Amino acid sequence: MTNGQKLTTIKLGRAAAVAAIAALALTSCAANESGSGTSTDSASSSGATGTLVGIGASSQGSAQESWIAGFQTANPDATINYDPQGSGAGRESFISGAAAFAGSDSALSDDELAGTFGSCAPDTTAIDLPVYISPIAVIFNIEGVDELNLDSETLANIFNGSITSWDDEAIAALNPDATLPSTSITAVHRSDDSGTTKNFADYLNSTAPDAWGEEPSDTFPFSGGEGAQGTSGVVDAVTNGTGTIGYADASRAGDLGVAKIKVGDEFVGYTAEAAAAVVEGSPLVEGREDNDIAIKLDRQTTDPSHYPLVLVSYAIACQEYADADQGALAKAYLGYIASDEGQKVSAESAGSAPLSADLSAKVLAAIETIS
CATH class of the missing domain: 3.40.190.10 (Periplasmic binding protein-like II)
Known part of the structure; x- marks a missing residue:
């Protein structure tokens, strides 16, 4: 269990x-x-x-x-x-x-x-x-990679199955100092109906609509990747896999790598304060x-003191x-x-x-x- x-x-x-x-x-x-x-x-x-x-x-x-x-x-x-x-x-x-x-x-x-x-x-x-x-953390497990920068378009293309290898040129362009392996990407998503999925999809649909192309819902919209039950299932699948990436409540990220996302012109890591700032600035x-x-969350903020990949x-x-x-x-x-x-x-x-x-x-x- x-x-x-x-x-x-x-x-x-x-x-x-x-x-x-x-x-x-x-x-x-x-x-x-x-x-x-x-x-x-x-x-x-x-x-x-x-x-x-x-x-x-x-x-x-x-x-x-x-x-x-x-x-x-x-x-x-x-x-x-x-x-x-x-x-x-x-x-x-x-x-x-x-x-x-x-x-x-x-x-x-x-x-x-x-x-x-x-x-x-x-x-x-x-x-x-x-x-x-709470922030939603983009967690990853890539051999030899401790830090990872991703913008929303690249993140959307990873999870929709368009980008399949960690040394893809789109990822390499965002991480010029990293040695990215040619390992295949395993993108782990929630297999159950999940509000975390809906928030993740809402962020990608708001900030990279051409790449994501699906209305946010509790059900993950694409057939590829690997499904896992619950937050713990996603964390376990990313932890125990190779070349894995997933999304989960930040409180469960543990020792896994956590990607920074692009906000405005900067790559931003999650903090509770940055998540709270987005909520505070969002209308009902x-x-x-x-x-x-x-709350209608402001996903499109360009303020780097905000972390828009957040769930309420x-x-x-x-x-x-x-x-x-x-x-x-x-x-x-x-x-x-x-x-x-x-x-x-x-x-x-x-x-x-x-x-x-x-x-x-x-x-x-x-x-x-x-x-």
Whole structure:
């Protein structure tokens, strides 16, 4: 069983609870010393009870583990289960009512919003809540190559199958100081429906539309390359292959090589700060309900302090739950993960970029309306 298929269920005993509280306290202290703001006591003040099931994005996996630990430590009568099956599976499970909330690297579509949701009260709808911001890393494993520069057109042609060898002249032109082997390229993509794929495709379609030529979707659009299940599957395939390249949430890049992408006239590596800068400068999607916070990312920025290959991962919840107890627990848990404390925990455990003050205020205000 891969990490992407693993059910994250954390139940803490008394000793583990004490250790987790200490760890969270240290996390908050370290974050405060860095000047990122003061933490809240939202986890400890909710008094939440019951069991809440979430299914969705594997990009959120590490963050969810930490959020669950923090929330359950402070609320020992609550159990949160999160199964990182992928964004598409998460939205499907939420729509059917198999999950009380979904994690998704893309917001609900207009068609999905026009439908019904199994856990929601009749004649009510769902809302998208951005809770996790992270760069997408272009990871690679090429013998003898430690650094790699790629522009969006070349990256698109690698993944659409037009460029098949690492010593291709387009790659060589971007890496004049590298010794590129004649090794065949194995481009690894997600085999499951994935919001990470949709964000990757949205970046390439926005910045290299002639080379990519496909509308962004959760399904990888080309038949070539190698498919792998979940974030962990892509990372494993790139790690264990030869001449491999893939895309994954940056928190999972590990020791693999990570390509720099061209932004304006410079090649830029990912940072949480550069990812947050793109989100901060991007508008909300128009035409949504007041509490539905979907972001239209600015992929075409030429500011080298921005990293446009970024994903915003959402918690998708009911505006009003059919079961009031589920609504109260969802409101408490989502309020914790969007809080200053929850965002610091995610930054520490998963390297994510905390929500900006303005975006955090919008998200927390929306969560307050959940019932």
